[in-house]
Amino acid sequence: MRAMGTQAAAWSEQDLDRRFDPGSGPLELRELSATLNGLLERIAAALRHERNFTAELSHELRTPLAHLHAEADLLTPGEPLHAQEIDNLLTSIRRLEGLVETALVPARIDHNAAPGLAPVSDALEGLRAPATAKAELVVTGDPGIVLAVESDIVRRALTPLLENAFRYADQEVRIDVAARDGQASITVSDDGGHLDPEQAERIFDAGFRADPTDHHPGAGLGLALTRRICRAAGGDVSAQVVNGRTVFTLVLPSL
The missing domain is CATH 1.10.287 (Helix Hairpins)
Structure with a gap:
């Protein structure tokens, strides 16, 4: 031995x-x-x-x-x-x-330190539809839910999700906020329906591009960074297709 x-x-x-x-x-x-x-x-x-x-x-x-x-x-x-x-x-x-x-x-993010606290509304502040976007941003749920994560960290995790949603949305990008048993879920969905369900996990791999010919600048790093941030903060993020909508679900610790 x-x-x-x-x-x-x-x-x-x-x-x-x-x-x-x-x-x-x-x-x-x-x-x-x-x-x-x-x-x-x-x-x-x-x-x-x-x-x-x-x-x-x-x-x-x-x-x-x-x-x-x-x-x-x-x-x-x-x-x-x-x-x-x-x-x-x-x-x-x-x-x-x-x-x-x-x-x-x-x-x-230091797990040995006292976590920062922030209502979801603080994290959502300043997150708006791009000037060139054709879709509308709709926020539902309780934005007063308090997260055990600093607002800046949440905002940086959400930004790639929103950029992705507005890139493919037809008319609407929706943010839904809910909390249960010490966890908050923030879902970002769009009605574009462009996500291939078989790629729902691969899109979080650094460097993966679902459509390399879409002429979008970047190397496919944004969603990988979102997952890295969420897991470092004690949460996670996932993607799926629900009723024709692409849905990202971000889960973070909450009060």
Whole structure:
């Protein structure tokens, strides 16, 4: 058993693809082998996730950085900036700021500290339909429900869901709020019906694009960040198709 512990520690640092043979040795050691293999697999999965997330985040950050670089190359020293040039620069800067802030949210959540409290209404404040959206935003339920999560964290989790909903909605995007047994559910749905039920789980994978030909900017990172934020805060997010509507359900701890 001591040798197996030493071997598992070495593999966890140098060779996470190695596993014990669960069919050899006495019953007690076979059970220990299965337990250690499970631990090694979880460590390997976590590292794969972090590498994938980091790669996708790097890819996503390169786009606004490339835009900034291109805009800077077009500037002429000594000449005033035109309004469109300023707007292009600010757009890329805001996108960078949003990506960095959203990516850092899970790291800022400390489960050992007292949780921040915020009514859902605070988290929804400022979340509106884009100026170019053809759909209307409707909010139902009790926005006074108090979440055991800071409003900024909830807002950053909701933003990719709303962006996705408005992108595909025909006439309506709906936010429904409810709470029960210490958990609040915030559902974001649209009447576009574009989600393939078979992709309802895959859309949360970093880098996955349900429709790579839709010409939407980005590398498919938004929904992955939403799930990462929710799970770091003690909740989760899921997607499904209900009566022709695409429905995202965000669950977070509440009072």
